[in-house]
Every structure is written in C-alpha cells, then in structure tokens.
Amino acid sequence: MSARGDFPETVGDAASNDAVAAAVDVRALRVVRGDHAVLDGLSLRIPRGPVTGLLGPSGCGKTTLMRTIVGVQIVAGGAVDVLGLPAGSPSLRRRVGYLTQTPSVYRDLTVRENLEYFARVIGVGRAEIEATLDTVGLRDAAARITGRLSGGQLARVSLATVLLGDPDVLVLDEPTVGLDPLLREELWSTFHGLAARGHTLLVSTHVMDEAERCDEVLLMRDGALLAQDTPAGLLATTGAGDVEGAFIALVRSVSDRSSA
Amino acid sequence: MTARATLATAYRVLRQLRRDPRTVLLLLGVPMFLLAVVRWVFDGQPAVFQRVGVPLLGVFPLVSMFLVTSITMLRERTSGTLERLMTLPLSKLDLLAGYALAFSVFAAIQTLLVALVALVALSLLDLHVAAPFWAVLAIAVLNALHGMAFGLFLSAFAHSEFQAVQFMPAFLLPQILLSGLLGPRDQMARPLEIAAHYLPMTYAFDALSRVSRTSVLTRELALDAAVIAVTR
Numbered sequence: 001m002s003a004r005g006d007f008p009e010t011v012g013d014a015a016s017n018d019a020v021a022a023a024v025d026v027r028a029l030r031v032v033r034g035d036h037a038v039l040d041g042l043s044l045r046i047p048r049g050p051v052t053g054l055l056g057p058s059g060c061g062k063t064t065l066m067r068t069i070v071g072v073q074i075v076a077g078g079a080v081d082v083l084g085l086p087a088g089s090p091s092l093r094r095r096v097g098y099l100t101q102t103p104s105v106y107r108d109l110t111v112r113e114n115l116e117y118f119a120r121v122i123g124v125g126r127a128e129i130e131a132t133l134d135t136v137g138l139r140d141a142a143a144r145i146t147g148r149l150s151g152g153q154l155a156r157v158s159l160a161t162v163l164l165g166d167p168d169v170l171v172l173d174e175p176t177v178g179l180d181p182l183l184r185e186e187l188w189s190t191f192h193g194l195a196a197r198g199h200t201l202l203v204s205t206h207v208m209d210e211a212e213r214c215d216e217v218l219l220m221r222d223g224a225l226l227a228q229d230t231p232a233g234l235l236a237t238t239g240a241g242d243v244e245g246a247f248i249a250l251v252r253s254v255s256d257r258s259s260a
Numbered sequence: 261m262t263a264r265a266t267l268a269t270a271y272r273v274l275r276q277l278r279r280d281p282r283t284v285l286l287l288l289g290v291p292m293f294l295l296a297v298v299r300w301v302f303d304g305q306p307a308v309f310q311r312v313g314v315p316l317l318g319v320f321p322l323v324s325m326f327l328v329t330s331i332t333m334l335r336e337r338t339s340g341t342l343e344r345l346m347t348l349p350l351s352k353l354d355l356l357a358g359y360a361l362a363f364s365v366f367a368a369i370q371t372l373l374v375a376l377v378a379l380v381a382l383s384l385l386d387l388h389v390a391a392p393f394w395a396v397l398a399i400a401v402l403n404a405l406h407g408m409a410f411g412l413f414l415s416a417f418a419h420s421e422f423q424a425v426q427f428m429p430a431f432l433l434p435q436i437l438l439s440g441l442l443g444p445r446d447q448m449a450r451p452l453e454i455a456a457h458y459l460p461m462t463y464a465f466d467a468l469s470r471v472s473r474t475s476v477l478t479r480e481l482a483l484d485a486a487v488i489a490v491t492r
Contacts (some may be wrong), residue, residue: 067343070347071347072343072346072347090349093347093348093349094349096347097347098344098347100340100343100344102339102340103340104339104340104341104343104344105341106272106276106339106341107339108276108279108280109272109275109276109279113272113275117268117269117271117272117275118348120264120265120267120268120271121264121265121268121269121345121348121349121350122348122349123264123349145279161344
C-alpha cells in the first residue's frame with residue numbers, strides 16, 4: 001500500500017466531524033422481488049472504520065442489501081443512508097465503490113485498458129492505475145486480455161476497478177471467492193489497511209471462516225438480521241466454538257422463540 | 261452529463277471494436293460486397309439500380325448498427341458492467357452518447373468506404389448522386405444513429421443474444437420491405453402504404469433517394485432528415 005501513502009486525511013476528518021453518524025444506516029428496508037419479500041423490515045447500522053463482514057447462506061439477501069446500499073436496487077419501503085446521504089445520491093458515486101459478485105469488467109479489453117476506462121469515468125490519473133495494479137498484484141498481467149485470465153485474476157481486475165479513486169465506503173460482494181489462500185491472505189490485509197486509513201468496508205462471504213477476519217459481523221438468514229457483533233462476542237453469547245456453530249445456535253434459538 | 265464520461269465511453273467502445281478485427285472487417289466489407297452484388301443483380305435494369313443504389317447506402321449502416329448496438333447493450337447488461345457503471349459518476353445519457361459517438365464514427369467510415377467503392381473505384385457501378393457527397397454521408401450517419409437507437413430500444417426487451425438477433429428480421433425487415441426499396445409505395449396495398457408512413461425507414465429511404473435526384477436541399481429532404489433525427 002506504500003504507493004498510496006500520500007492519501008489525504010479528509011476522510012478521517014469527516015469521520016470525526018460526525019462520528020455519531022454511521023457509514024451505512026438501514027431503516028425498515030423492504031425489497032420485493034415478484035411476490036416474495038427478499039428483505040422485509042431490515043434495520044441495521046454499519047459503523048465507520050472497521051471491516052464489517054456480511055455473512056449468511058447464499059440466497060439470504062446479502063447481495064440485495066449491498067445493491068441497495070450502492071443505490072441500484074429498487075426498494076419497496078424503508079430508507080438507506082450512506083455517509084448521511086440517501087443511498088444512490090449523485091455525490092455518493094465517487095465515495096462508494098461496489099464490487100459485483102460476478103466480475104463486471106470488459107473481457108475483450110486488456111487489464112490496463114479496463115482500468116483506464118474506469119479511471120477516466122471516475123476522473124483519476126495514471127498514477128492511481130499503477131498503484132492499484134500493485135495493490136491487487138496484477139502488474140505482470142496488465143497487458144493481457146481480461147477474458148483470458150484465470151477466475152481469480154479476473155476477480156482481482158474487477159476489484160482493482162473498484163479501488164480506483166479511493167472510495168470512502170467499499171461494498172465488496174464475495175471478493176475472495178475462488179482465490180488461493182495466499183492471495184486471500186494478502187487481500188484481507190489490504191482490506192484492513194484500507195480500514196486503518198478510515199475507509200469503511202462491507203465484505204460479504206458465505207464462508208463462515210472468513211468471519212474471524214472481520215472486526216464486526218452481520219449474520220443474515222432469510223432476509224433478516226440474526227446478529228450483529230464482533231466475532232469474539234458472537235462466540236461468547238452463543239457458547240459456540242466457531243462462527244458456523246454460532247450461526248446454527250442463533251438459527252435454533254430464533255426458531256425456538258417463534259415456536260414457543 | 262459530462263463530456264469526460266462520454267468521451268471515455270466512446271474511446272472504450274472503439275478500443276473494444278479494435279480487439280475484434282473480424283467484426284470490423286465484416287462491418288466495413290459486407291456493405292461494399294452487397295452493393296456490388298445488387299449492381300449486377302440489376303445488370304439489365306440500370307434504372308432500377310439507380311433508384312435503389314443510394315438508398316442502400318443508408319440501409320447498410322442502419323442494419324449493422326442496429327445489430328451491433330442491441331448485442332453490445334445486451335452484453336453490457338448481462339455482464340453486470342451496466343449495473344456497475346450506474347454506481348459511478350456516469351449517467352445513462354453519458355453511456356448512450358458515448359456509444360452514439362463511437363458508432364457514428366464507425367458508420368461514417370462505413371458509408372465513406374461503400375460510397376468510395378460505388379462512386380469512384382467501381383465507376384462501372386454507374387451510380388449518380390446529384391447532391392454533394394457530404395449530404396449522403398450525413399444522412400447515412402443519421403441512419404446509423406437511428407439503427408442504434410432502435411437497437412438500443414429493442415435490446416431492453418431481449419433476454420438473450422438469440423432473441424436480439426431475431427429482432428432484426430422481426431422489426432427491421434418489414435421496414436425495409438415497406439420503405440419503397442422493393443417497389444414504389446403508392447402501388448402497395450393501401451394498409452401497407454399507410455403503415456409505411458409511420459415507419460422511420462421510409463423517411464431514411466426517401467431522404468437518400470432525394471439526394472440522389474436533386475442537388476437542392478429541398479424542404480422535403482429537410483423534413484425526411486428531421487424525421488430520422490427525431491425518431492432516434
């Protein structure tokens with residue numbers, strides 16, 4: 001991350017000015033697809049700064065929640081504020097980065113050409129492109145056609161386009177799927193590096209083990225929030241040995257309560 | 261809408277095309293080939309070729325831009341890049357303007373090449389255009405933009421590339437048939453003649469057949485051009 005060491009301190013200042021405001025504030029969010037409510041009255045707050053993990057089985061509404069936060073999801077009710085502004089506000093577009101679950105890059109362009117396009121749209125320069133190539137470890141592949149890369153490399157090209165412009169809030173939908181353990185390790189340290197510089201990260205995963213790498217986790221199931229806690233807190237309250245065990249314990253306690 | 265995002269998009273689209281030389285070759289080469297074929301199909305009827313030759317210069321960019329646009333937009337949608345772009349400081353208008361710019365450049369080159377072949381290299385094609393050449397070029401570019409707008413519109417209804425391609429015979433072919441290319445419209449069945457009045461391709465045909473006959477920018481020509489411009 002040394003190449004990005006000249007990062008201005010504006011983000012930290014903004015955070016201290018309104019420290020009470022959460023990075024993301026979701027209130028009674030309702031999203032309907034067809035006649036099925038994907039999210040029904042979901043409320044949560046994501047604090048500024050730490051890495052928040054969004055965990056839950058696939059189909060539980062993680063991606064829908066993320067799409068709502070970046071402002072591309074049609075909502076049926078409720079409100080979502082990001083950095084104090086309604087989600088999807090034009091002024092948020094430079095401050096919120098969104099990594100889609102399937103890599104959304106132009107596969108017929110080279111890695112560098114992809115980054116050049118996104119950099120021009122966002123309005124950042126060449127130095128930023130070079131720094132981002134280093135961050136995601138794709139310097140050697142920069143001249144290759146994106147569509148001919150491996151799945152892991154493709155995912156990193158997509159991630160690189162999100163890191164361009166250094167957005168304050170990063171919404172990353174399963175960024176580490178299919179990556180080799182070493183690379184996953186590097187990416188997680190990149191994420192924590194970003195968080196240490198005042199960025200807010202929301203990272204979804206369906207791999208429960210990854211929860212331990214987060215400062216705070218949101219556990220979701222069937223469009224509802226099961227728990228929001230630190231990984232350690234989660235284990236303490238449920239008495240489980242790992243996050244997967246905590247998840248099972250929480251699901252059981254919820255169904256016990258509803259049947260009682 | 262910002263010039264920066266529009267230009268970036270146009271440049272990106274042209275770069276994508278450059279990565280696909282076969283498509284470029286087909287886009288530029290096929291119209292020339294087809295025009296030559298039409299010329300010799302009407303070998304014994306030069307008057308017929310004189311009537312349809314110039315309008316064909318407008319039909320080619322329209323058809324190819326229709327196809328290219330509907331497929332690329334569909335790709336942009338299914339690959340997730342469209343959704344991603346909508347989270348960036350880029351409006352839908354920037355994206356469309358970027359595509360329009362890139363494809364207009366392409367349509368102009370396409371028309372230039374076809375016309376070059378028709379009017380210069382193959383003077384044996386014996387095609388006469390009374391109006392200045394830039395008028396033909398301008399109308400052909402308008403036609404390309406019209407094809408693009410139409411492709412853009414229909415691609416919203418296509419769920420797969422198969423469907424998008426099938427929209428060509430379903431929506432463009434009838435327009436070509438009714439435009440007057442095959443035969444004078446006033447000799448068609450009355451309902452078809454009326455229907456033709458509401459189809460944009462009819463005005464594209466009229467505009468180009470007018471520039472081939474007169475060098476004066478008539479009121480009718482201006483009207484035709486306006487209709488093409490508005491419907492896009």
